[in-house]
Amino acid sequence: MMDKKPNVVVIGGGTGIPSILKDLKDEPINLTAVVTVADDGGSTGILRKLLGMVPMGDLRNCLSAMSTLPKADLDLFEYRFKNNDKFLAHHTIGNLLLAAALEKDGNINNAVQDLCKIMKVNGHIYPACNQALNISAKFTDGTMIQGESEITAAHKSIAKLWTSDARGNEPKALPQAIHAIMNADQIVLGPGSLYTSVMPNLVIPDLGEAVVKSGAQVVYVCNALTQKGETSGYTDADHVKALNKNVGHQFVNYALVNDKKIPANSVDFKKYTEYSYQVKTDPEAMKQQHCQPIYKPFLVMTDGDAVCSGKMIANELMKLVNNK
Known part of the structure; x- marks a missing residue:
């Protein structure tokens, strides 16, 4: 019998997408997470600089969110060493396991797939690219900067964003991520x-x-609060406009926006x-962005x-994809 479950692909990183992956994994869908590999802060940033490897933190968050292991196992996976543990200070067990799997396999996607089996992940997780990426931003004042944490810390308004590999070349997305996207019924940003x-x-x-x-x-899941510099003064429509502008198409069909x-x-x-202020609705x-907002108290x-x-x-994503 043919599998009729819709294919849902969630794209993002940080602590954001795990917050919905935890609930989506229990829905009757084929779930895939496509995760950024441009993080350079915290434990991830230290391991990236020290070992020259793909950033682990965002992938680890998704592994935890989509895992079906008991809570005790997940707590150990997410355990972070204390500040006085010298070399191990600030690192999580999950990041170190991913680093070990990467050294063994020599390939971040293979390492993630190994951990998906160990963590009994319900769905698929793919890094957006098979190598670490650098983010660069041009700000509205004409200055430019490279690095995820540096861009965040600059607290400036961003005009344009792009990524590059370690040699400064245009990156290529992981083929498995492209395949999942091309076969998706719903893509969540x-x-x-x-x-x-x-x-x-x-x-x-x-990608x-x-x-x-x-x-x-x-479907874009809009933030409830603006971020200093990055989205200062942004309405919900400004978020969608920025996505459309940087991708070069008006491609966002729906936006889930908190109105609480x-x-x-x-x-x-x-x-x-x-954080700065609550995002205003427009x-x-x-x-004008050809995007249908859905206003509800999502907060x-x-x-x-x-x-x-x-x-x-x-719940709202399931309503949309089942009515597609």
């Missing part, structure tokens, strides 16, 4: 930092082209220093942070 988690995948030329040509329903007002003083801006400007508050409800987002 985000949630996550627009310019440093979502867009680095889409500006890989052949962005595949998304446009796939014929899939493209964030209570005053409920966000800890000292702890989450990259349905008329959305029409939950936790530990002084405003995050999307993975369950609500998953």
Whole structure:
């Protein structure tokens, strides 16, 4: 009997897409995550510089989110060594396991597939590219900078984004990622930092082209809060416009946008220093981008942070793909 389950591909990175992958993995779909390999901060950044390897952190987050292992096993996989552990300080067990698998296999995709089996992942996880990428940004003031963490720390408005490999050449996407995208019924972008988690995948030329040509329903999960510099003053339509501009097509069909007002003083801006303000809605400007917004209270508050409800987002995505 032919498998009638829809093919859903989620593209992004950071801590954003794992928040919905955890719930999507339990839906009756064929789920694939395509994950950025341009991160250069934290434990990932240290291992990347020290060992010259593909960044691990975003892939590890997705492995945890899509794993069906018991919580005790996942807690060990996510265990982070304490600050006074010298060489191992700040590193997670998962990052070190991925580093070991990469050294054994000599190939990041093979390493991820090995860990998918060990972690009993429900679905597929592919790095966007089989090598580490560098993100470069040109800001609206004309200056340019390279590096994911440097771009975030600059707190400047971004005009254009692009990626390159270690030699400065135009990268090629992983063939398995392209295949998943071309066979998708629904492609989900985000949630996550627009310019440093979502867009680095889409500006890989052949990957962005595949998304446009796939014929899939493209859904953007809009952030609830703006990020200093990167998206300061952005409305929901500005986020979609930036995606369309950098890919070169008006390709986003739907946007899931939180319309729940964030209570005053409920966000800890000292702890989450990259945040600025709640994203404002602009349905008329959305029409100009040929994008249909879906406004609902997709937000939950936790530990002084405003995050999307993975369950609500998953439910809405299932409605859209089943009505496609």
